[in-house]
Amino acid sequence: MRPYQKMRALSLQWLQASAPLKHLYQHRWLGERFYHLPGDMIALQEVLWAARPRLVIHTGIAAGGGPLFLASVLSLLGGDGRVVAVDPKPREEGLDALRKHPLAAMVDVLVANPAEESTRDLLAQRARDHGPVVVVLDLIHTHAHVLRELELLGELVTVGSYVVVLDTVMEDLPEDFFAGRPYGKGNNPGTAVRDFLARDARFEQDPQFEDRVLLTLAPGGFLRRAR
Numbered sequence: 001m002r003p004y005q006k007m008r009a010l011s012l013q014w015l016q017a018s019a020p021l022k023h024l025y026q027h028r029w030l031g032e033r034f035y036h037l038p039g040d041m042i043a044l045q046e047v048l049w050a051a052r053p054r055l056v057i058h059t060g061i062a063a064g065g066g067p068l069f070l071a072s073v074l075s076l077l078g079g080d081g082r083v084v085a086v087d088p089k090p091r092e093e094g095l096d097a098l099r100k101h102p103l104a105a106m107v108d109v110l111v112a113n114p115a116e117e118s119t120r121d122l123l124a125q126r127a128r129d130h131g132p133v134v135v136v137l138d139l140i141h142t143h144a145h146v147l148r149e150l151e152l153l154g155e156l157v158t159v160g161s162y163v164v165v166l167d168t169v170m171e172d173l174p175e176d177f178f179a180g181r182p183y184g185k186g187n188n189p190g191t192a193v194r195d196f197l198a199r200d201a202r203f204e205q206d207p208q209f210e211d212r213v214l215l216t217l218a219p220g221g222f223l224r225r226a227r
Helices: 005-021 038-051 065-077 092-100 117-128 143-156 168-172 189-199 208-213
Strands: 055-059 082-086 107-110 133-137 162-165 203-205 222-225
Touching (some): 005 168, 038 065, 038 162, 055 065, 055 143, 065 092, 065 107, 092 107, 117 143, 143 162, 143 189, 162 189, 168 189, 189 203, 189 222, 208 222
Parallel strands (some): 055 082, 055 133
Antiparallel strands (some): 162 222
């Protein structure tokens, strides 16, 4: 058993207890809403520090805080790093945030489905001249969609860099947590990661980030491309 398993169990209890308070929807990053835990923000900046990407592909725009968070870290790293935010149906709130924010010039919006080959091909053109590449998946949380994103966008991740799959914790939560949702226990990003790793030997789980932050929505979701 890996270290910190007891803390993982306590974290799951905390997540369930905090859900009625809508804790995940309270956070802001530089003024914009970002639907993730502070621990995940710390883990993501560690990933970017380790990989030093010139391109970060982020699927899902939501309220805009996710892409802007990544852009802020890239700005601290210096250089000419950019974020491409991919979403087939971006919300006006998120688009408005990306248009008006001081970091907006570092974020390009691509209105497209990241689970389609045509989108992968467009992103591949950008990735060709902007390595290293990190990918962060945070759009649709069904097994089929996330698995397809991993299969297509995983090709763009440079050796030694990462794809981060957020919300893998869904597999560890009770089924009634997802009533009325198209995803849930047995059908979520966590099961997609498990399937993907069984098929693609180029990637491996890197637990160092989650082991340091402890409270994360992405257990087992930090995947390093080893070859």
